[in-house]
Amino acid sequence: MGFQAKYDKDFYAWAMEQAARLREAAASGASLPLDWENLAEEIESIGRREQIEVTSRLARIIEHLLMLELSPADWPRNGWKRSVNQQRTSLTRVLRESPSLTAKLDEFLPDAWVDGRQDALFGLEADCLFDRDLPRECPYRLGELLDPEFWPDNQRGNQ
Numbered sequence: 244m245g246f247q248a249k250y251d252k253d254f255y256a257w258a259m260e261q262a263a264r265l266r267e268a269a270a271s272g273a274s275l276p277l278d279w280e281n282l283a284e285e286i287e288s289i290g291r292r293e294q295i296e297v298t299s300r301l302a303r304i305i306e307h308l309l310m311l312e313l314s315p316a317d318w319p320r321n322g323w324k325r326s327v328n329q330q331r332t333s334l335t336r337v338l339r340e341s342p343s344l345t346a347k348l349d350e351f352l353p354d355a356w357v358d359g360r361q362d363a364l365f366g367l368e369a370d371c372l373f374d375r376d377l378p379r380e381c382p383y384r385l386g387e388l389l390d391p392e393f394w395p396d397n398q399r400g401n402q
Contacts, residue, residue, distance in 0.1 A: 303359065305363070
């Protein structure tokens, strides 16, 4: 597959490959007057931004699924559902642009869980729910986080 095709089909994989090739060129003594290592780092950082975006979107999904599951509040529920839906849609779009990130989702989930749980905790404190009331480990499988039909049951009986 040519460079343009790879760039168009999987941006993340393209960025990581280009960074590796820049480093190989530097190691082989390529004579072009370029700042090889910093160029490679910059290209790599573009790819890492994709990882950060995926992790952030997973965290927002987790945060609002926890809110939907644990909060007794009625009025913000539609907003949380809308947020989950928007994050799922945007995450699907990012993964379509960089499909190689799909294989890394399990690697991103621990950080997404920590961030999403912490953010949910701030919101749930208004409902007198505290750290001890939230699960210690992510109660959602990766497939559930991505599934537009998945919504957890509310433990307080709200829909």
